[in-house]
Amino acid sequence: MKKKIQKIDQLLINHFGIPPKSKRRPDPLDTIIGTILSQNTNDSNSYKAYRNLKDNFKNWDQLAILKPSQIEKYIRIAGLGKQKSKAIYGLLQSLKKKQKRISLNHIERNTDEQILEELTSFNGVGVKTVSCVLLFSLDRNICPVDTHVHRTLNRIGIVKTNNPEKTFYEILNKIPAGAAHSFHTNLIRLGREFCKPAVPNCPGCPLKSICKYEDKTVESGKAYKTNNFMLLDNLD
Numbered sequence: 381m382k383k384k385i386q387k388i389d390q391l392l393i394n395h396f397g398i399p400p401k402s403k404r405r406p407d408p409l410d411t412i413i414g415t416i417l418s419q420n421t422n423d424s425n426s427y428k429a430y431r432n433l434k435d436n437f438k439n440w441d442q443l444a445i446l447k448p449s450q451i452e453k454y455i456r457i458a459g460l461g462k463q464k465s466k467a468i469y470g471l472l473q474s475l476k477k478k479q480k481r482i483s484l485n486h487i488e489r490n491t492d493e494q495i496l497e498e499l500t501s502f503n504g505v506g507v508k509t510v511s512c513v514l515l516f517s518l519d520r521n522i523c524p525v526d527t528h529v530h531r532t533l534n535r536i537g538i539v540k541t542n543n544p545e546k547t548f549y550e551i552l553n554k555i556p557a558g559a560a561h562s563f564h565t566n567l568i569r570l571g572r573e574f575c576k577p578a579v580p581n582c583p584g585c586p587l588k589s590i591c592k593y594e595d596k597t598v599e600s601g602k603a604y605k606t607n608n609f610m611l612l613d614n615l616d
């Protein structure tokens with residue numbers, strides 16, 4: 381599998397280029413909160429909600445004083461306000477109980493597996509969120525799997541799974557060293573621009589020579605616009 385992933389990564393780089401990385405790695409807690417906000421909405425609205433929090437609170441300790449209904453007012457634009465404010469509140473309260481200052485700086489010392497275990501124990505924090513922390517905040521060689529990455533990897537024939545979490549574990553530890561960021565980011569781009577959910581645009585796809593998808597129909601529709609993934613490289 382590693383060799384196939386390497387080939388895909390190279391073909392995508394040839395087509396899309398090497399995706400730029402942010403100069404400053406986002407704080408792990410910023411990434412978690414950004415990822416919670418990004419669920420089921422578009423980049424623009426989740427980023428506005430994230431900025432509402434960052435611009436109105438000096439740090440996450442200040443936000444932790446609020447009740448979920450108060451947090452909801454700041455993040456309403458990202459949708460699912462009740463659910464997301466509860467998740468953020470729960471996370472901040474759990475961290476508050478555990479340590480004096482609300483921060484996740486200690487995880488830097490831990491292995492990927494330890495971080496996955498610790499952070500998924502918080503309500504509302506799933507494998508996808510933690511994998512974003514590992515890649516974007518800690519620069520680990522981990523590929524988060526969202527709906528685009530899951531769909532494209534199944535169509536290409538790298539995995540045969542029925543949900544993103546299973547796809548994540550199938551490819552875990554099989555990404556060539558240093559390739560996770562480009563592989564992840566370019567697969568999302570592939571999923572938005574070519575390998576769209578309903579009808580993939582195979583004729584122009586940079587992976588058509590190696591892809592195992594059988595029904596390579598012609599498609600000339602518009603680019604797929606919606607997604608549920610905030611540009612986590614850009615958090616500050």
Ligand code: SF4
Pocket residue numbers: 532535536574575576580581582585586587588591592593596
């Ligand atoms: S060839 Fe078609 S199915 Fe395969 S990755 Fe490209 S767009 Fe998706």
